Amino acid sequence: MGGNYSNVPRCVRLTIEHRMCVAGVDLPPEFRLAVPADAERLTRYHHAAWLFGLHHLFPPGALTNSDPLEKLDRWHSWLADGSGYTTVVAEQQGIAVGHTTVAGDELVHLFIDPSWSGLGLGRRLLGVGEAMLAGAGHETARLNTLEGNDRAISLYTRNGWQMTKMLTPGIYFGHERNEHTLTKRLSDRSASC
Ligand SMILES: CC(C)(COP(=O)(O)OP(=O)(O)OC[C@H]1O[C@@H](n2cnc3c(N)ncnc32)[C@H](O)[C@@H]1OP(=O)(O)O)[C@@H](O)C(=O)NCCC(=O)NCCS
8 A cells, every 4th residue: 555655754864765765666776887878868868867957057948849759879988999988877777877987087977867867875875976076086976057056055065075166158048157166185085975
């Protein structure tokens, strides 16, 4: 018999495993390296994550009118051997539901399928990305995120990342927007999640 969880306070702090149990999923995510066959799945939920998390930064329709597979070629190149990009996906019951990508000393991507947001996956994948960067010998890592992406900025700053003064303009969906650069000293274990 399914429970009615609509009255459970949102502030109740539960582990990802408990929350997934509430959501009807009894397995924690598994992490694995992404492979070329993941390209289309990653492209599709990457686009959906933009719509979910970043639509408020653009005029109405700017993202919904864009092609969900526009970034497929880039994913094929990132997932190719020797690309310099390493992507780890979180998988639930055989389906990729989030990923992090690193290249050099940069955490290039952190994206969660919107159906799986708010379950702690972003925080865990951030830890995976940081571990990859530290494992590659980087003492300090950097990442960029759009000005106004408060959800992501909150995630990063609560996990030891520091906002720098660097603000870089770029074109996104035909609109000029700025990106913040954040950095984190990876050797400072006390700040790790
Ligand atoms: C940002 C993103 C990666 C977070 O992933 P997630 O799995 O939903 O996040 P988690 O459940 O792990 O929550 C981690 C933190 O995010 C922040 N967060 C989550 N939901 C939030 C909300 N509704 N409002 C503000 N902050 C929120 C909190 O800091 C939270 O930490 P807490 O659990 O200690 O409170 C995900 O929402 C996403 O893919 N967004 C769109 C793409 C994007 O912006 N990527 C980052 C580009 S640099």
